[in-house]
Amino acid sequence: MNQLKEALDTLKDTGVRITPQRHAILEYLINSMSHPTADEIYKALEGKFPNMSVATVYNNLRVFREVGLVKELTFGDASSRFDFITTHHYHVICQQCGKIVxxxxxxxxxxxxxxxxxxxxxxxxxxxxxxxxxxxxxxKEVH
Amino acid sequence: MNQLKEALDTLKDTGVRITPQRHAILEYLINSMSHPTADEIYKALEGKFPNMSVATVYNNLRVFREVGLVKELTFGDASSRFDFITTHHYHVICQQCGKIVxxxxxxxxxxxxxxxxxxxxxxxxxxxxxxxxxxxxxxKEVH
DNA sequence: TTATTAGATTATAATTGTTATAATTAGTTT
DNA sequence: AAACTAATTATAACAATTATAATCTAATAA
Known part of the structure; x- marks a missing residue:
């Protein structure tokens, strides 16, 4: 049930080191019910890790993708979004405000x-x- | 049945000017059974329009999308792909070579x-x- | 046909998302 | 605690796309 704990175990099992940054990024992905972009994650963790580089966010999202913890999603807009993998589901997207459910x-x-x-x-x-x-x-549709 | 002619009519009906570049881009989209990127279109028409700007390709793809002639597709990779809209269909994508069927x-x-x-x-x-x-x-899968 | 005009194209610069590089730092193992 | 390896940082590079301003042209009507 504890998704974070399971995810950390997955990392341990696959020989991926658990760093504070990784821990925080994973935690953020699990807790955020949204589907954040790399930049959103970066900004959200700015307070906790003032020196963290964007590259770290991208690197770790790639790592998480490679071990199967995270799915990378591309919609029409500019940047990729990242989704912690739980059970199989689809996305319903608002064409007006961009909300993803x-x-x-x-x-x-x-x-x-x-x-x-x-x-x-x-x-x-x-x-x-x-x-x-x-x-x-x-x-409120725009025509 | 003549898709190009119908598409040009659509442009005329919506008050969009038919320029040689637009004509060529549309023609290319219809005839190419692939799902080209903006850059592929640009390169393909280089011979016919040596002075055409990439911006023109992007601008017109946006126009075509806005009048409903073309669908913009984003897969995992870097750039958008564009698909002339005919009948309803889905895409099957090879994870190895990127082919789209x-x-x-x-x-x-x-x-x-x-x-x-x-x-x-x-x-x-x-x-x-x-x-x-x-x-x-x-x-030939890579593991 | 020609003149007009709004819209399209071009060339270029700017912006943005992402990746690569090299030096530094920090987990993990011995 | 020392050594080794991987991760992080800072920065630069890159690539896709968009914005801008000047020039040009398709459509329209005199």
Whole structure:
């Protein structure tokens, strides 16, 4: 249940050193229910680590991705977003304000199978984003 | 059936001028079965328009997106890709060589409905990418 | 056809997100 | 505690995209 503890164990098991910066970045990713960019993480931890470099944030996000703790997401906008991997879910994105909400739904296995059959790919996984207008923005659409 | 002609009509209808550059970019998007980046388009048209600026490519891709002729796609890699909109389809992407193959499949309406119900969003559309290893790369995976 | 004008293109500079490099620092192991 | 290796920092480099200002041109109508 303690996601942070499990994540730290994963790092230990894969031989990745646990530094204060890593600890803080992981903690931030787990606790933030948003899907932060590297820069948001950097700014959020500025108080605790005044000397931390942006490179450290990027390096560690890459490490976390490589050991499977974190997923890197690219939407239409400029920078990548990072999502601590818990259970399988999709993202619903507001086209007005950019809010991202998690949407839990059983994986679309049959779609994967069909895609594999039609294209000849050995299919691994998929991602899906659903776009719309969030409740807060309904009625405020720009045309 | 003539996609280019229809696209040009769309531009005319929305009051967007048809310049030689626009014509060429549109034509290239329609004929290339790939999903080119802005830079690929720029390089491909270098011969015909030696003086064309990259900014022109970007500007026009934005215009095409705004009038609904083109979809901008971001995958994991650095730059956006652009897809002339025809019928509804998904993309199957090779994790080894980056090849992108179209995969036609009826839209996942029920997923949209459920997402709308659960999140309260007014859902508009969705996108999905399926990742795997293409036939050419099978057996050549890097670990 | 020509003149007009709003909009498009060009060339360039600026901006932004991300990665590479080299020196320093700090976990971990002996 | 010493040694070794990996991580962090600071900085520079890079690449994709956007902004700006000057020039040019497609569409329109006289």
């Amino acid at each position: 998690d949407f839990h739904y059983p994986g679309l296995d049959e779609v994967e199978h069909l895609a594999s059959h039609v294209t000849g790919f050995k299919v691994d996984n998929h991602r899906m984003e659903i776009y719309g207008i969030c409740p807060d923005c309904t009625g | 179209d995969f036609h499949y009826p839209g996942l309406d029920e997923v949209e409905h459920l997402a709308s119900h659960v999140t309260g969003f007014k859902v508009d559309n969705h996108r999905m990418e399926i990742y795997g290893i293409c036939p050419d790369c099978t057996g």
